Amino acid sequence: MVASDNARQPRKDAVANRAHILDTAARVFAEEGVNVSMDALAKHAGIGSATLYRNFPNKDALLAALLAPHHERLATRRIAIERSDGDAGQKLQQWIDALGDWMLAFEGLPEPLREAWMTDTSALKPACDGLIATTEKFLDAAQRDGFSRPCLSGRDVFIGVMALAWASEQTTVGRTSRAVLSDMLRNGWAVG
Amino acid sequence: MVASDNARQPRKDAVANRAHILDTAARVFAEEGVNVSMDALAKHAGIGSATLYRNFPNKDALLAALLAPHHERLATRRIAIERSDGDAGQKLQQWIDALGDWMLAFEGLPEPLREAWMTDTSALKPACDGLIATTEKFLDAAQRDGFSRPCLSGRDVFIGVMALAWASEQTTVGRTSRAVLSDMLRNGWAVG
Amino acid sequence: MVASDNARQPRKDAVANRAHILDTAARVFAEEGVNVSMDALAKHAGIGSATLYRNFPNKDALLAALLAPHHERLATRRIAIERSDGDAGQKLQQWIDALGDWMLAFEGLPEPLREAWMTDTSALKPACDGLIATTEKFLDAAQRDGFSRPCLSGRDVFIGVMALAWASEQTTVGRTSRAVLSDMLRNGWAVG
Amino acid sequence: MVASDNARQPRKDAVANRAHILDTAARVFAEEGVNVSMDALAKHAGIGSATLYRNFPNKDALLAALLAPHHERLATRRIAIERSDGDAGQKLQQWIDALGDWMLAFEGLPEPLREAWMTDTSALKPACDGLIATTEKFLDAAQRDGFSRPCLSGRDVFIGVMALAWASEQTTVGRTSRAVLSDMLRNGWAVG
């Protein structure tokens, strides 16, 4: 069942199997959103549920592992942003866009993120904390240079991005695109 | 079991029964949030679950009916806002606050609202549409008078308020309060 | 599947179904002991697990219901003992025997009884408490008349009977019969 | 991972590994009782579960091995008792106390002991048999000297001690202490 390279069932290598789980989860999550049961996921992967739980003790841990490559991409973007020519305000905006992309990696991701951010014990917490810290950095610079309002914290902005991501999910039907929401997050609805 | 207004058991009075269900649901939702099973709700109301389903084919329908009184209150506030002395910008802000209060009537309400707004078949849809229309009205006025940015639609603002409500749920732990988020929605993170 | 009198599946009557569950459980417990899963029990009864849980929220509740008829028998024996001619010591002994029979109604019963007696929230607790009280009554009389050592409480004796029942389970192989253990509980191993 | 006596990792030394397993199991069982999964145990010991199974085909075998040092202590106590000045009745009582201590070495031990004593194939059986034999010896002497009732066998007393140990587990809540139960085992509930 395990779709390793050699098309055999034996474990071949734990690494391969773990990769197989991650591949499957990435695909299923991408197709159906993160609201898939661990059991269903195991079935999709052709493995027993216990095997899934051995590799990832709960769904947050699985999500955290799944987000790792996205994290790397995010880190890359962060460096690119830092090295870019724009001012601190533009950089913050770019970072916010990158953050939003990360949060929309899978449908339904904002919800567990919100829970993780409150729960303190979730496997997603470290990722959130790190991203909040980075947001804080960009925000500080923007505030220092007068591009951002000083009353906000990185945490506030992070939450704002999360809410935006939550709202812009499955907006295929609607005319309200993510870009509009992003603009509203940046400039508000009020004039000047 | 059924406790009508007269504190008796007027079975066979469908109207009273419906009202009783609404009373109960309002209380239970207020106490425990909207994530209560229909069975539990029926038990709370002292009726059979099928009776509940007869009156309200699903939870969205129940929620929609439940929100009716809140709608009335909202209508009252709307009139008060319209009659108040403030400019169109202040009025829009007040309406947004009122809208946010409405969405936070029950814990967990933003989620079904979002789904309803996307599904097109939900019983909550009409309510949302009406509120979006009202928001549009306030927004139009504000835009006409130069208090609001012209690129936004009432729908965008509605979604923004919804996202804000979602994010400010259960934020007892965090320092990011609803006020901060509301301010961010109004003014954005960027400096004018 | 529901083996009601009319051999039809519909619920016929909840009472009948409940009785069917109790019948099945009594049979299965008698055959395999109380260490049967609720799921297995439901399967044996030909019903969904949720139906089982609707009738009995947990295994202790089911056990408590199953023990009800045994309780009645026990009550009958108690009255018979009270009306009998023997002295208070003989009566206590007879009560202890009756108690032991009750505890051996199903294999594995002593274990949940012990847990219930400690847990305070089990559905079996009331039964235990009642029986302890009765034991206390018999014991008091026996102590008053000099047939029982005054340092013991009804609770102590109850626990002794429970331990005895636990030990005498499945003693088909061994030569140590319940009678010997009962004798040891009564007279101890030491001489006078 | 494997910490031998020399605090190194002498893999390939099966003897050391076995000792390490026993050390770990003794500690874990003492802390959490015998109801710990073999997997958890292997993890605690820093070894693979299969290694654990290789050394001890099942938990009873592990328990049997674990009880060996306790056996030695018990043997020491036995000799001390035999050499002491008391009469045969006092000696039997002391032996019973020692036996009870042994059975309470780990929380939850009485249960597997009972099963072992019935199963005939358990790894714990030999230990039980040996202890029964010793009990028989003490009992014989006590019976010869008129300190113990002649109708009992060593096996009966052993079972009584086991039942007592089972009942006195987790009796932190209750007022019925092990001492009371021990007294009841010795003297019964009836007056001489």
Next chain:
DNA sequence: CATGAATGAGGGTTCATTCAT
């Protein structure tokens, strides 16, 4: 000889919904 990944059935429990009465 040691490994630890894989198993897959089983644990208790909940839920939205339907159906016979």
Next chain:
DNA sequence: GATGAATGAACCCTCATTCAT
């Protein structure tokens, strides 16, 4: 119209044991 019992799949998670490496 009202009932509430029945459903059965779904949820997350654990365990003793085996097997390929």
